[in-house]
Amino acid sequence: MIAESLTHPPVITADVLIIGGGLSGALLAWQLLRRGGARMIVVFEPRAELGRGEAYSTEEPDHTLNANAARMSIDPDAPDDLTHWLTEHLAAGGWPQGAAQRQPIELLFPPRGLFGRYVQERLGQAMAEAPGISVRHVRAEAEDAWPVPGGICVQAGTQRWQAPIAVLATGVFPAARTPRRGSPATAALALDPWDVGRMARLPVEAPVAIVGTGLTMIDGLLSLRRAGHQGPVQVFSRHGLLPQPRRQPPAWPDFLCLDSSLRTPLQLSRALRRQCRLAVSQGVDWQAPLDTVRAHVARLWHQASEGQRRQFVRHLRPWWESHHHRSPPQGAAWLAQLLSEGRLTLEAACLIASEPAPEGLELTVRPRGREQAEPRRFAALIDSSGIEYDWRRVERPLPRQLLARGLVRPGPLGLGIDADPSGAVIGATGQVSDRLLAMGPPLRGLWWESTSVTDVAAQARALALHIAQLGFNAPKVGKTGVSQ
Ligand SMILES: Cc1cc2nc3c(=O)[nH]c(=O)nc-3n(C[C@H](O)[C@H](O)[C@H](O)COP(=O)(O)OP(=O)(O)OC[C@H]3O[C@@H](n4cnc5c(N)ncnc54)[C@H](O)[C@@H]3O)c2cc1C
Structure with missing residues (x-):
């Protein structure tokens, strides 16, 4: 015990440890603040600002969201939230290029950097409105995590942090800037x-x-x-x-809701093509039927067999990516x-x-x-x-340590990590963790679409509710523990 306290600095306790402070981590902290119950939320994020991550750090006005403001609220309960924020922002003289477009605000495609500011402002407001709750940004990479009685301990640099719950919000690992086939x-x-x-x-x-x-x-x-x-x-x-190119198609009947017999990737793609042809024959944009599929992706992916998922990834994925991610x-x-x-x-x-x-x-x-x-x-x-979804190929300390410790295992088809539908991570032995959760891109294998603003916003809300139900009983940390 003495040797332990000499070797390691004191363990700092919190109610929730969020690893990664991009969009996912920021939205989870935001939802936890709004829900109440936690006293100390810690977010590990090496970047200077929370809520931006890779996607929303760009300062280029040309790097815009890929959907219009009406579709990009971070609040699933208030679909107009971004439109309202933008209305106030433009009225205060912000984003003059947006005002110059002379379009209804809900139809504008804001720069992603501006969207990052919106996320930060909403987080800041929630912090101000919840004085009993602290959100602490630890500017460090979490390098390791392991279970302790009643919780999880996270190592970041020389510090150790402990809480009943830790959430992996580590986002996308950029294959894009590491050309693998070059010297x-x-x-x-x-x-x-x-x-x-x-x-x-x-x-x-x-x-x-x-x-x-x-x-x-x-x-x-x-x-x-x-x-x-x-x-x-x-x-x-x-x-x-x-x-x-993304257009603004009109509403179209939800053909997947009307026909539950459609299951295999082949059946689905045939039915979708039929619907697109029907739309075009009626003078309607083919994007209208395609957009109805989005609401069913998680269910379809979840109920598909491994063989059907492989079939989709091998034959339909390029088509899906180019037509859905417009x-x-x-x-x-x-x-x-x-x-x-x-x-x-x-x-x-x-x-x-x-x-x-x-x-x-x-x-x-x-x-x-x-x-x-x-x-x-x-x-x-x-x-x-593209993005590296396979954690076995990610050369960062935390994914390596978690895999080596057997705390996580690869997700379906090797995409991200395995978890149950609540986001509880599944370890190498098949055990579902009641301490370690995940959200966003690491759950690609679980949901297929687990990356966009709407995916992440919905997951943050559900996960905050789940965490509140699990409770915030702080783990015992022994004599070395200090609470801040
Ligand atoms: C360039 C780009 C453009 C996009 N455009 C759109 C769009 O227009 N519309 C849309 O709906 N979606 C878009 N997306 C998808 C989506 O919104 C993002 O992927 C989203 O940012 C996911 O949020 P995240 O926090 O999970 O991941 P990230 O944004 O990747 O953030 C994860 C954060 O975790 C941190 N982190 C990782 N490991 C650790 C660790 N061990 N310790 C501490 N911190 C760690 C990283 O520093 C990073 O900041 C885009 C994605 C990208 C990459």
Whole structure:
């Protein structure tokens, strides 16, 4: 005991430990504040600000939300909340570019940085309105966690923290900025899709390659524009699909609700295509039937067998990603312009390798349907090939430690981590934890769609209720424990 207290600093107690202070962690803290009961909520987040994470840290006005304000409230009980906040913000002179669009506020697509400010202000208001509850931002990466009697202990730097409940809100792990198929030298040459400053240092006419065609690619194109780039852009993706532009389709009958016999990915995709054809034949946007599917995704994914999930991921995922995760109008318009001017070309090809070359780098790509790989030269590479959902491949201390300790196990299809529908994490032996919970992107395997603002907002509300039901009985920490 003496040796223990000499080796380790005192353990600090709290009611809830939230690991990760991006959108998920901030919204959970917000919901817990509004619900009451906890006295001390601790959020571990190395970034300077809570509520932003990767997505909402961008300061570029062109990097907008991919849905309009009416769809992006953080409060599932008040769908107009963002519209109200924006109305006040614009009335106070904020976001003049938004006011200049002369559109109803609910139809605007706000910059993601502004959305981050909205989240922060709502969190700040809730903190001010709950004087008995502290939200403490610990600017450190949580590196390890383990069970203790009555709770969980978390190690962050030299500090140890303990609470009855800990929540993994660790978000997305960026595969995007670590080109896996290149040498460390090419990794150093790869551009962050949001790093306008580095892009501005490229020669104006430099040929640029982008790997991956999701919404991060759209961000990359807008960043290049902001940086003044005027050269050619070659985009590579395995399937050669580009994100569809987001429009505002009218309501459409909920065909999945009306026909519960539709279960397999094949049945679903056939039924959806039929509905889209029907819509088009009636002069209605095909996006209308597609948008009705969203409400059923969690149920469909949950009831599907492992084989059916694999079938979906292998055959339908690229199509789903490009049609469901659609591009905001500004990004879509810029993409269309680049295509029409011939400045952007799209090639269905696989990136095999990348190596430094004079004045840039050489990529080895294998075009779709061909055996032979081909070399291509570019001045720079933007890797927007996606997010790493498989925790076994994430090279951060916490995922490694939790897997090594058997406190978590890979989720279905290796996506994120396994949990029950309440978010209680399932360990290597199959035991459901009553102390360690998870939300947001780590639950990709459980829900499939577990990343968007609406997903995260709904999970934060449900999880706060669940935590309140579990109670906030502080664990015993022995003589070394101090409470702050
Ligand atoms: C570029 C981008 C654009 C997006 N645009 C949209 C959009 O327009 N509309 C939409 O609905 N959704 C969008 N999303 C999806 C979604 O809103 C985000 O993924 C959302 O931010 C998820 O929140 P999160 O807090 O779970 O994850 P993150 O935002 O990734 O935040 C997780 C946080 O946890 C911290 N963290 C991780 N590990 C630890 C640790 N061990 N200790 C301490 N802290 C840790 C990280 O520093 C990070 O800040 C976008 C996502 C991205 C990446």
